[in-house]
Amino acid sequence: MDRLTNGTGTRAFEALVYTPYQHVTWHWRTLPPPPPPPPGVEFAANDPTRIASFAAAAGDDSNKIWVSATGSGDVKGCTHLFDAEKLAWCKEERADWVLPFYGCAQYVPQLNKLWFGISSRExxxxxxxxxxSGASKTQPPSLHTALEDTAARAPDGFELVTARAIYLGSGKFCLARFFAPPMRISLYEDKEPEQFAVMAGVQVILIPSSHxxxxxxxxxxxxxxxVFNEDETYWVL
Incomplete structure (x- = not known):
């Protein structure tokens, strides 16, 4: 399941579904957009259907997806619950908290039954x-562990634009980060500023705990x- 541009310049929430009775067995089906966020909460600037973070639930709720929208200023964000079987949003399940991730989070049962992803910018x-697993409308999840790798630090004169964590199985992740000069610097340069991505391979393991x-x-x-010198790059992975 993904959120893609539908070709009209607007965003659509879509699912890749299998229908064996059609000539094209796999196709994209447009789903209902997320419910409007409360006043002061935005899914993204100039894009009310863009989601800030999301994660598939597990266990008895494995058919559901948490979808978070970020707030602004003193207004907190919110999280909606999507039922993938009914293809509908659980409007009564809107929670006044946001997932502690940036983008997609992946459930890895072999690693203490935790969800892994990129942490928020803060x-x-x-x-x-x-x-x-214990998240509910009234019980927000908390950040369990943050694991810092050496590739996470932005070099001098650059800032982090976006980041993604791709789970490869067996506790292995590919961490993709895209760096560029701050806009206030690049506007005054005669040549195209250098932009680059760093792909880092890491493995998460279990070790004995003191508790x-x-x-x-x-x-x-x-x-x-x-390094990207000529082509403008918006996304990595």
Whole structure:
């Protein structure tokens, strides 16, 4: 399930569905857009259907998806619940909290049954983990662990534009980060400013905890820097 541009310049919430009775068995089906957020809450600037973070639930609620919208100023964000079986939003389940992630979070049952993704910007856009199993309309989830890798730090003269965590299985993640000069600097440069992406491979493992049981830890693998000089790049992965 993804949120894609539908070709008309507007956004659409869509699902990739399988229908064996049609000539094209796999196709995109437009779903109902998220309910309007409360006053002061935005899904994104100039794009009321863009979502800030989302995660599929697990267990008995594995057919549902948490979708968060961010607030602005003193107004807190909110989270909606989408029922993938009924293809409808659970309007009565709107919660006055947001997921502790930036973008998509992936449930990894082998790693203490935690959800992993990129943390919010105020937490540094790091690989992080959270337990969403107890989340409800009145009970927000909390950030469980933030794991910092050396590739997370922006070099001097650059700032982080966006980041993604792609789960590869067996506790391995590819962390993709896109860096560019601050806008106030690049506007005054004669040549095209350098923009680049850093792909970092990490592995999350379980280690003995001082409180008993096991906790998560990160092992850094290889990383690679990709420079974009001519083409304007909006997304990495």
């Amino acid at each position: 937490h540094g856009c790091l690989l992080c983990a959270s337990d969403l 008993g049981g096991k906790s998560v830890a990160m092992v850094e693998r290889n990383s690679q820097r990709y």
